[in-house]
Amino acid sequence: MVKTILMFVAAYLLGSIPSGVWIGKKMYGKDIREFGSGNSGTTNTFRVLGFKAGVMVLLADVLKGTVAGMLPYLLHSDLNPMVVGLGAIIGHTFPIFAQFKGGKAVATSAGVLLAYNSPFFIFSVSLFLIILYFSRMVSFSSMLALLIITPSSLMTHDWILTTIAGILTIFIIIRHKENIKRIRLGTESKVPFGYGYKKSKKDSQ
Template structure:
């Protein structure tokens, strides 16, 4: 019963559509009607700007962290990564936003932060390096997930490895439109990074 309760609470936390709520409350804008139509961090940065993007990024990471931390609050032996999956599903298919959410990269990072902070820092560094050179959030996210999944083999945490592998497939699937744009050379790029000044 406690396991079900934790998973439901985790899902509800993940279902908080921070991008939609912040956009409507402070910018009178529904970000689902602009840019990629996505409710996550990247589209918020693109549509509403840096301040809103940072706020949504923090909120989306926090959702994952809180969701994965529930076993600590309930004194449960259940692996936090497993409970954190509820928050990831909630972010992707949010109850409070007609089940149309983001791509779960930031929320997945939040889950990892609650479970293994040192490895979280390593993953952020990997993502940061990739983003600097590719200048594409989508490509950096998908590539980082592959590298991170491989990296988990060296710390011999099989639960983390299995969940990382599942998330790699799931999040890559969620980026299928981005993959098409990458192939067509039309994917959006961030305004910084390698060779940015030369463009």
């Protein structure tokens, strides 16, 4: 019991590391929560600080989930890694190191899945990228991918994975409520690539 609590606390603290906030402040002198969507996650980092910073935050956020998911393996515990990984997901969303104002936990959730089931992780990321290519909206791609991933996880015959995937789908859709409003209004930000994207003169300069 004590080991379980310690693992969950450790996972929460890992998830609480505000990668976007720290990288923005230390390397760019900006608090990304004051720009763009006001979110501290990967997508807003790409939007506000650019490609290099976005990649660093993406890798850091995925790594947080992966390390958290590996804790049961490292500590020789029988506790399901997905359950421990929930600590990192909660930490990323409500980080103690950033006034409990965090991101939407998509990248960190992917990191937990990577530690737990790498083939299904590859399937999930591939699905997300395909949807992103055609929609050009990260928020829409995240939500639709999860809506497909949850029933698809039934093929793994792993009820814990399916249950947690279902919980995360509901949670992440709720976290994207403002994005859903913008999608309906046709004002949601789109990535500068993918189907139908035309490079402008400004982009080529």
